[in-house]
Ligand SMILES: Nc1ncnc2c1ncn2[C@@H]1O[C@H](COP(=O)(O)OP(=O)(O)O)[C@@H](O)[C@H]1O
């Protein structure tokens with residue numbers, strides 16, 4: 001098919017805001033599209049948020065894909081007024097140019113995934129993925145867990161009689177050590193230490209910097225920190241990089257019959273997680289507080305195996321992963337990326 005050139009300048013475009021009906025064309029959800037204030041174009045918030053037919057078309061047209069794209073709108077009717085009705089706008093079947101935009105993604109990296117054994121190799125790989133995503137135009141908040149080292153310290157201190165809050169505090173210290181490792185690997189000049197609260201981390205993101213956090217308070221894990229940061233900065237996507245391939249019906253390391261969920265609603269995620277143990281150093285793909293925050297915020301979330309950091313990059317860029325999609329409530333009614341993922 002012939003792909004028409006995008007209009008360079010269209011009188012009256014962009015309108016003040018895009019109506020929900022306009023966005024319904026081609027199955028885009030309103031929050032998948034934001035206006036570019038500077039030209040006759042519309043920015044897709046992120047690759048993963050684009051409806052699948054659109055993504056497929058862009059792939060077919062041979063564009064280099066990035067985590068975010070600037071796409072032009074073809075205005076079929078020649079009208080580009082604010083009152084343009086649904087059906088008059090068709091998203092061009094081609095990205096006109098890659099564009100650095102601000103998809104906000106929070107990546108929560110389990111300590112056992114970031115530092116599976118002493119040494120910096122895996123940390124360097126994760127840092128490279130974060131840097132690549134930033135180069136693509138993403139604003140990245142990384143939250144780092146404590147992994148095996150935290151569990152060793154917690155185990156030793158438990159034997160010595162420390163209480164659960166003291167153990168959590170110990171765990172937090174280790175998450176921050178791991179966060180410092182990631183910072184060292186990032187070679188960022190602007191962040192020198194892990195952010196200790198969400199405002200500090202949010203400020204880094206607002207400045208266009210990467211933010212790196214470890215734990216913040218006892219009685220939770222960094223999973224909850226990731227969810228809270230994602231909610232605080234209004235992230236487009238939250239990714240949990242864990243040592244398991246997703247959320248299972250039971251612990252896959254304990255139960256051979258455990259099956260992986262390709263997709264869950266946030267409420268279903270809460271139900272699965274509610275059955276798991278919760279004490280200092282406990283293992284879960286996502287902790288209960290995190291699941292509740294995801295539920296209340298409607299955050300688009302992916303739980304995946306992060307032992308190969310490239311999987312994180314693929315999931316953010318293309319929505320392509322073998323993990324578990326946590327689907328915002330109600331998304332099934334619209335042909336969004338989430339609903340069409342299969
Ligand atoms: N239902 C479940 N689905 C997936 N993993 C589970 C489940 N129940 C318990 N687990 C355990 O959760 C852990 C998640 O991976 P882990 O890497 O420890 O978490 P984190 O990424 O937070 O460090 C695994 O050790 C796994 O055995």
Ligand SMILES: O=c1ccn([C@@H]2O[C@H](COP(=O)(O)OP(=O)(O)O)[C@@H](O)[C@H]2O)c(=O)[nH]1
Pocket residue numbers: 109110111112144145146147148150167168169170171172175214215216217218219220221222223225279280281282
């Ligand atoms: O905000 C936080 C983050 C972590 N922790 C403690 O630190 C441990 C290790 O963190 P996490 O479980 O997130 O590390 P992971 O196992 O995911 O690598 C947790 O089990 C908690 O005991 C905490 O109390 N509050």
